[in-house]
Amino acid sequence: MAKEKKVEQITNMEVDFAQWYTDICRKAELVEYASVKGFTILRPYGYAIWENMQQIMDAEFKKTGHVNVAMPVLIPESLLKKEGELVNGFAPEVAWVTMGGSEELEERLAFRPTSETMFCDHWSRVLHSYRELPMLYNQWCSVIRWEKTTRPFLRSREFWWQEGHTLHETAEEAQAETEQQLNCYADFFEKVLAIPVVRGRKTDKEKFAGAEATYTVECMMKDRKALQGATSHYFGDKFSRAYDVTFTGRDNKLQYPFQTSWGSTTRMIGAVIMAHGDNNGLVLPPPIAPIQVIVLPVAQHKPGVLEAAAALRDRLTAAGLRVKMDDSDNSMGWKCAQYEMKGVPLRVELGPRDIEAGQCVLVRRNDGEKTAVALGELETAVKEQLEAVQRGLYEKAKKNLEEHTYAASSIEEAKTLQEQKGGFIKTMWCGDVACELKMKEQAGMSSRCMPLRQEKLGETCACCGKPAKTMIYWGIAY
């Protein structure tokens, strides 16, 4: 008989949110620290979540004509340096390869922090005519940014991501692509991850190094801190000019194409943890859950129970769901706690009495709701309950976002609201970076975005009192 492994307690999120987060990362077996400082290992369960995210996103990208490629991971320093803003933005965080085998390299090579430069270099050699545009490329890979302080998923020296890079004949087309991909991310967050977002534009201070405009989807975590979900950038023809990417236009003249890039990372797993998790562990939205349904036989030593539970598992698998049955000799209490920790959206319990009554019991992970269902209606009922989980997660997260977004008309008011309530503080803003810095200094908040859906809260900037240009969201960000 097996000695039961203990399901370890995790820290309460109300006591120490940061420790609660780390506990989930480790105890749900998502991630493990590597022996290289600041690097992490994505363990099978964590990686399976990432694979599900990848599959769904990749299919969406392909629907709009994007194709995948693989660019070299190392970038010559001279190539990286051609566009000044980009290199200034990333230089302090670059890992450098200086030796190949036993030889010192003539020019050091950067481990890609992002690949705009490689795509431009490639395009400068393969693009000839407007007929070849648009080029709609994407790549799935890892990048390195040499961060000082790191946290699993949120900030890691190596992280996994997708980076889309596209090239267009006109500025309008490139701007439309930037917007399309922002909406693609927003839909992914809201419909797949069940996390509501605020779509908006970054200020010049917060935008991507070298971009003309950066758009973002901003989310709110359970501790009311902000998390930047994914970003979409418009470059104009700045990089084309820097890297000499040209094409022969319809007018038979050489022209510079217009460019975008857009990226999302394994950080989204961190967003899921902090948007939906609770004191029993992870809570996963069904579309990305490696196990969507866990089948637990009750009193499994009794005749017929295991067979009936297995039949139930097979029916659900045949219905296209990701299902697992746990018939190990661990106790029912242990199993329930274990699959709660792992965030499995739905538990199916089946014991001798259920079999007699021709039913089983479905238990939702997000709110503990139990439903007895007739075995004949199993597939329909399970799918309904999974949809209920998804809906429940989204609604709760939306409530959190809406209830913790406050309007303020001065820095002092903004500061007090952040200190007493937390969340997003919205104000009017004059557009001056000095006011942005003042808000950071006096109220500890960075600008999150200028929402695409604007509201007119007043006439003047909350920071300086001068005429306002835009409404802006502030917050304390991960």
Add this chain to the structure above:
Amino acid sequence: MAKEKKVEQITNMEVDFAQWYTDICRKAELVEYASVKGFTILRPYGYAIWENMQQIMDAEFKKTGHVNVAMPVLIPESLLKKEGELVNGFAPEVAWVTMGGSEELEERLAFRPTSETMFCDHWSRVLHSYRELPMLYNQWCSVIRWEKTTRPFLRSREFWWQEGHTLHETAEEAQAETEQQLNCYADFFEKVLAIPVVRGRKTDKEKFAGAEATYTVECMMKDRKALQGATSHYFGDKFSRAYDVTFTGRDNKLQYPFQTSWGSTTRMIGAVIMAHGDNNGLVLPPPIAPIQVIVLPVAQHKPGVLEAAAALRDRLTAAGLRVKMDDSDNSMGWKCAQYEMKGVPLRVELGPRDIEAGQCVLVRRNDGEKTAVALGELETAVKEQLEAVQRGLYEKAKKNLEEHTYAASSIEEAKTLQEQKGGFIKTMWCGDVACELKMKEQAGMSSRCMPLRQEKLGETCACCGKPAKTMIYWGIAY
């Protein structure tokens, strides 16, 4: 009206096989050179082939219980050095990161050349009990080996691969895994890539650095050179001991687990080019072809043709095939040449006369065979023809392999056969590395493998005349 792009001629393979190969790589738009020496870019068409390979292999790995993970790309030098043979084997080819941001690192970090060390390091921290075994891990990633001379797909400083790493309670289980994965590769080559293989064991000289035994699938290219397709290694408990990976066994004592690793790379795309390609370009096996069927409307300006061709495309897409229609204003001749260059397995032609006759014409890429089929039987006929392409490719490659495998009983005979005929030369062998070196020196051939299916060609070693231990294959390898 568009100016027609020329389909460029490629070098004849009989004139210059190496140039023919490079021409296909470039002109079928599989790959492009990067600005970093020895590095390549996988372009959309090349990457799409790799994606199809990945999908099929990944599903096979998962069927036998393997799970994917992501390990850090950088390995501390001290960790890499713990197992002497491995580091000696790979040290000359390692790319070293020595700077992070503006700081010199205290210890230099290797860009992974292979990840046995990282997996062992992780396992040394997470493995506790025999109950957690086996651990059946795999990762898809890129690795760097600082090669002196490079060729697209075949030998590149960075290449993309999967590396499986598994840990088992007993030696027998690990050996069974090594064999299972070798067979998995062999099936993939034969059934998916349509390339027949010789399964065998590598000599001690040719085995993987640090492995107790390396198994391989060896293929023959159209120029009769050998190509190592994929390898599967058995490590015993050597790495476990070096990296202090232990578990509590059934007897409640600490034990060292037994380990395997197995890998296959983008080099398989090179194998496909050289096993099936011809003087008109690439020839792709249908299971990995990004476009399986190209639909070409004939006299497309005539009324009804485009609509009928589009309907045909839609029917084939609905039947689960990867289909494209080319209704550009390029000439029919250009289009035929273009999709032949790209290796599309089947062409469907449909013109006004075909429509009248209620038929279309299917043309196979591999042998040019044309078949007129009634439109009512389209889906069935197309699937049959795709199967015929797959069968035709395999049979032709098998004939090449069988007709160019010769038995020899001395080095001189082996040398003459290789010079006059080329291919695999099989001999008996005493097992002595001195004889292996002699064959290399005098006949220019390396040992390919000791086939699992042995034949008794004689009693004595072809190199030294002493009693033979095994039959062995020799060849000139990529």
